Amino acid sequence: MALVVEKLAILGQGLIGSSITRAVFERNLAKQVTITDASPKVRKRLLELGLGAAKVVDSNEEAVADADLVIACVPVGIYGLVAEQIGPHLKQGAILSDVGSVKTSIISDTAPFLPNHIHFIPAHPLAGTEFSGPDAGLPKLFVNRWCIVTPPEGSDKNAVSTVQALWEGMGSKVEVMSPERHDQALAITSHLPHLVAFSIFHTALAQEERTQSPVIQFSAGAFKDFTRIASSNPIMWRDIFLKNKGPILDVFRRFIADMESCADAIEKGDGEKLETLMTKSRLTRRRVIDKEHISLLPDEQDQRLEETLFRPYSSE
Amino acid sequence: MALVVEKLAILGQGLIGSSITRAVFERNLAKQVTITDASPKVRKRLLELGLGAAKVVDSNEEAVADADLVIACVPVGIYGLVAEQIGPHLKQGAILSDVGSVKTSIISDTAPFLPNHIHFIPAHPLAGTEFSGPDAGLPKLFVNRWCIVTPPEGSDKNAVSTVQALWEGMGSKVEVMSPERHDQALAITSHLPHLVAFSIFHTALAQEERTQSPVIQFSAGAFKDFTRIASSNPIMWRDIFLKNKGPILDVFRRFIADMESCADAIEKGDGEKLETLMTKSRLTRRRVIDKEHISLLPDEQDQRLEETLFRPYSSE
Structure with a gap:
């Protein structure tokens, strides 16, 4: 794998941060890697784990001092604080990225603290497990998973390419879209x-x-x-819900309305409406699965579903 | 495994029916097994599959004629019809059972057609896969899964024991409860x-x-x-929703109210309420998992969750 960056810093070594550290070493994506975590207990554990040849330091400020690319892997609620800490210490022209589940709030939370000379290129890997902490990280966590890169308008193209190359280097499929579109998409596919x-x-x-x-x-x-x-993790999700309030409330209310319409169909004994709703779900699944080049449904069922696709459906 | 019954008939050979056929032969639970299915195509396939030494016949009437125990494995919407077909052909003192996901409706749908001399002991195995049809059956489908037996009041104790023994023979954990309680429990844990x-x-x-x-x-x-x-399967679920209308609408409306209260918390930025809601969910999961003697959460997380259990929570 080709080198993507000379000096990389990763702030936060939970599930995602420590997976990045492991993947970067396994695939030789950076020449020098500096890592840190806000928790002294985690930093101690990082020294014991000895992830690759990563240098463990005691603060975010120290970690970013000489870095060409900084990836902040911290809870969505504290990106503003982290930006305040590292802003004055970022190298001229450095690239900053993140892994947060909400993009517009992270951009607005960090904006006041980031100097003009740096490039903030947010990213969100759609990967995870139910475990957390530096021991939970996996070098292959991002392989064949989407990573959505959301550069604000007018972002430097080389900076975007570098972030994209890092994620592709770790095995991800990268999609570039606006922060707003990301937040709307994730509101329905993950947050709801x-x-x-x-x-x-x-x-x-x-x-x-x-x-x-x-x-x-x-x-x-x-x-x-x-x-x-x-x-x-309850704290992580509390922050996601509050930080992506607008798009979440929008899909949430639409979902509640759909549920109510469904309850009405049950109450009225409208079997046809229920069947159509459920058949549509099955087709959607097929589409999600097709994206991964796997087909779980036998041909005959598929055909039946295709036929049903053209039946009218009213959500009222 | 001890023999449970001399002559067993299984009506319907989809996922559940054909899994029972396979399990009964693998564990020698019956001396003679007669099977059938409403679909000629499925009956043809059964002859090709040759499940154990099962005798494949062309109608429900023929299948039940000499049976000590009959298990109907048909969609919840057609139990009345099946009872009408087999009622006059059931042997004196025979036991009839089923595998439907809704119990009170099956009892009332079949009641008009069942002679007084037979024992109807409904049952519901909480097992399944996303596949269907006679090829999808698995002899171990029911191992370590719950089977809920719901005898109507005044049921014959020996008949209940026989049905229980069959399911335990196939590896299930059996719980006996009233049909009403079953329908309420499943409304929340499965139907919703x-x-x-x-x-x-x-x-x-x-x-x-x-x-x-x-x-x-x-x-x-x-x-x-x-x-x-x-x-x-959309048809199966349409029928379940319509047949268990009362309990489903009840939990559905409570759920919608809980969702609305949750939307309000997001709108008001009430992080504490959101966190408490989610921490409770985590604890519930632990309880579900503990039932299976598996613990996925590290000790430290558990302790934190226990502490949070005693925090006040208002659903408003």
């Missing part, structure tokens, strides 16, 4: 599903308390998938 | 998650159409779990 998974537990717990009857133990496959989603 | 997964696709598709911007391809883990759930 998490919000729903968290909420469904609240409803289940309340039902157990109300009826004094345990139900959650009798959970089949679907509920277990929800539990996996709902076991994600 | 499916309804939500189907609905979220509708919302995502509508957003793509509205914004003319593909978003679904950028789906991370959470959305993929939803797609898996939403790829279940």
Whole structure:
């Protein structure tokens, strides 16, 4: 793999940050890597782990001092603080990037603290596990996963290319889009599903308390998938929900309206409407799966679904 | 494994029916097994597959004629019809059981057609895959999965024991409860998650159409779990939603109210409320997982969660 950058700094060594450190060394993407973490306990653990030849330092300021490219891997709520810390210490012409799940808020939170001579090129790898911390990192975490790069208007093309090359070097498929479009897309494909998974537990717990009857133990496959989603880090998700408030509230309210329309169909016994809704879902899945060049559905089912695609559907 | 029954009939050889056929032969639970399916194509395939030493016959009437135990594995919407077909042909004192996802409706749908001399002991195995048809069956599908047996009040104890023994013989954990309690429990742990997964696709598709911007391809883990759930059979789920209307509408409306309260918290920027909601979800997951004697969360996280359990939470 070709070298992407001379001096790389990675701030934060949780699941994502430590996966980047591991991937960069495995694929020789940088000549020199400096890493740090806000937690002294994590920094101690980094010294024990000895990730590649990474140099572990005690502060963000120290880590970025000489870096050509800095990737901040911190919770979405504190990018402003980190920008304030590192702003005065960034090298002339350095590239700054991130891995946050919300892009517009990170751009506006950091803007006041970043000098004009640096290039902020935000990025968001769509990858993760339910685990966290420097031990959870995996060098192959980003392989064949999307990384969305969201350069603000007028960004330096070379800087965008460097960030793109780093993610491609780690095995990701890179898509470049505006920060606004990213936030709208993720609101529906990631933030809403998490919000729903968290909420469904609240409803289940309340039902157990109300009826004094345990139900959650009798959970089949679907509920277990929800539990996996709902076991994600609460602090991280609280910040995502609050930082992407506008797009999330927009899809959330549309979803609630769709649910209400669905409840009405059940109440009225409108089987045709329910069937059409569900058949559409199946087709969508096929499309998601096709993107990965996998087909799980037998041909016959596919054909039936194609036929159904052309049936009218009204959401009322 | 000890023999549970002399003559067993299994009506319907889709995923569940053909898994029972396979499991019964693998574990020698019956001396003689007769199977059938409403589809001539499936019956032809059954002859090709040669599941154990099962005798394939052409009608439900013929299949049940001499059976001690009959298990109907048909869509929840047609149990009344099947009862009408087999009622007059059931042997004196025979046991009838089923595998439907809704219990009270199946009991009331079949009641008019079942003679007094037979014992109807409904059951519901909480097991499945996203595939269907006689080729999809697995002999180990029910191992370590719950099977809920829901005898109507006053059921014959020996008949209940026989049905329980069959499921335990196939490796299931059996829980006996009332049909009403089953339907309430499954409404929240299975029916609602499916309804939500189907609905979220509708919302995502509508957003793509509205914004003319593909978003679904950028789906991370959470959305993929939803797609898996939403790829279940539309006809089967339409029937479940309509047959379990009361309990589903009840939890559905509570869930919508919880979602609205959650949307309000986001709108007001109430991070504490969001965090508490999500921490509770994590704890619930731990409880679900503990039931299976698996712990995925490190000790430290668990402790933090326990502490948070005692924080006040208001759903407003």
